[in-house]
Amino acid sequence: MPEIPTHELEQRLQRYGLNPCGEILGSNFHCNLSEIHLNRLDPKNLQEQEDAFTAGALSVATLLNHRFVEERYRQSRELDPIVGVSFTGLFDFFVHAFGVEWLEWWQAGRPQTAVGLAFKQKEQEYLNRWRDTVHRVIWDYCDRHGIKRPNRCTTVQPSGTKSLLTNASPGWHPPKSQRFLRRITFRKNDPVALACIDYGYQVVPSQSDKDENGHLLNDPFDPRCTEWLVEIPVAVSWADLPGADAIDVSQFSAPAQMDFYMQVQGCYVTHNTSATIELREAEVEALGTRIYEAIRDDEGYISAALLARFDDHQTFPRLPFEPINRATYQQFQQDVLDRRRTQDFQSALNRYDSGYLEEAGPAGCDSDKCLLPEQTPNS
Template sequence: MDPQNDREQADAFAAGALSVATLLNHKFLEPRYQYSREIDPIVGVSFTGLFDFFVHAFGVDWLRWWEQGRPATPEGIEFKRQEEAYLTRWRDIVHAQVWDYCDRHGLRRPNRCTTVQPSGTKSLLTGASPGWHPPKAQRFIRRITFGKNDPVALACIDYGYSVIPGQSDKDENGNLLNDPFDPRCSEWLVEIPIAVSWADLPGADEIDISQFSALAQMDFYMNVQSHYVTHNTSATVEVRESEIELLGTRIYEAIQNDEGYISAALLARFDDRQSFPRLPFEPIDKAEYDRLSAEVLVRRKTDDFKNALQRYDLGELAEAGPAGCDSDKCLLPEKNPS
């Protein structure tokens, strides 16, 4: 959405509000679920791509402020005030729309109508950053897990994307397979080069998003929780070992000061990615992105993805499509208990 177009934003959040408000008409077959709905109805309007939206709204200076840790400088205080203004306005639009719908249809008003849900593959494929989180990088390879010969994956091949064996496919010596058509291969990773919408902004390439501190992430997450979300925000704060004490102290303060903190997942951040090959996200530079994008065009057999999909999908594969979870939280190697 255009950060300067208030009408467009209002229409989008009003549409989201109406789409969830109609769910309040649903009658549960399970009596306790229906009882819960009657005494405490809740709905949730979410968004994705918030980080990208604010880059377009505030420019590269906002990114540099993040790089500094989102300090309470005069510029930083103004940035945060503007973030709060957007978030609060969107929240108020959602609640007004849901409550108006409920009043007109004789339904009990929910007292919580906004959330940020976990962002899945579909939103990420639009190039949007997930939920409120910063993207992994300005440009990256996105790897999506499919079953071998999945119709969507086969269509991706015709569209020019490369396919490699999944992380679980190994030879008898424990080495990863390289040929996706190897009989031992059971899963495919479709590799898609992606650039965020602001990747070419002057100065954006100078900022290493992977170095954003855990405290900066926590600060932004809490701004979203405090000024938009009325139940919970899906949040994964990526933290280095040296940041554990600082982040732990900040979470403790948020709880003690009743700032609205509910929960956040913590994910260890490893600067050495060599330990985990073929992760769902692999940051790349502009030269690599341009090279991979050019190779996609060379391999492309069709410009119509829908027709490519219809060649393979006969409408009989109920489980076709990406794996239920292919994020870096789900695919880290399992450790057997000793």
């Protein structure tokens, strides 16, 4: 094994265990990211998948031609250039590939039965094929252009907002439900929110807007209201698959989620996987044991966030994702059409948005844009 200089070792250790974007910890480096929306691909069309991952690989590889002005960034890239080709909508892709039987296997906890092992083998074939495509394309590009090869090129990045653009289940995760009411936070009178009203979507005050008695406001035009929630009824792409409604995805066990996450980490990801495992109190011991085993047996586990299920504790009103049944979804959809005043969302937006507006208002990360203050790194 070659000796690694101390300064390079220190640089690399700063990166180990980061989330895929590296925006939480670490310093002096940048990661070039791209994302494949698997929910838009045909599981039977291997050439389409090859083309998609080739495009994602080239889009990050070409960014390695950029030369940083800052010396510390240039040095970091010379030591270890970082790229990450990610995907989202994996769960949707596999439902379309394997059908309701795959969902039923999930519901049973992804057991190691003959059927289960066959499903795992097929999952691995897809994941390995995509990973190999990414590395082959990036390394070939780097060799042809005299650029140092990144030693790892695949990741699954946090993919909440971007997944919504194509109605993909985020990253590798199961969706919250087959159908749900999505609530997106805007400041009051935001041009996009006003256009949403014209397009038929309902707007309600946010969780932070309350009266003098601490009760939530109901009128979005109340002068006390400062933030709006735009409510959008959403269904996953496989919601109407025969038999899918019999599966409650919110009941998928924490060990089953862990098993699927390890498939992704072991068969596709060479950086780190953004992973949030949702669990109930009764699952803590079993999940803790499984994580211990993954570390003990060196299975490639790096990290995962753990989140208590909403239904396991007191919840709160006007959730960002509120599961709804088929009938409620259909009623919400009809209500949107009944309220709609225009068929052209772009023209509605142009009516309210005359150009760049200073952002002010919604708190937290569920806004229409990032609200974290911009920071300038120390020299």
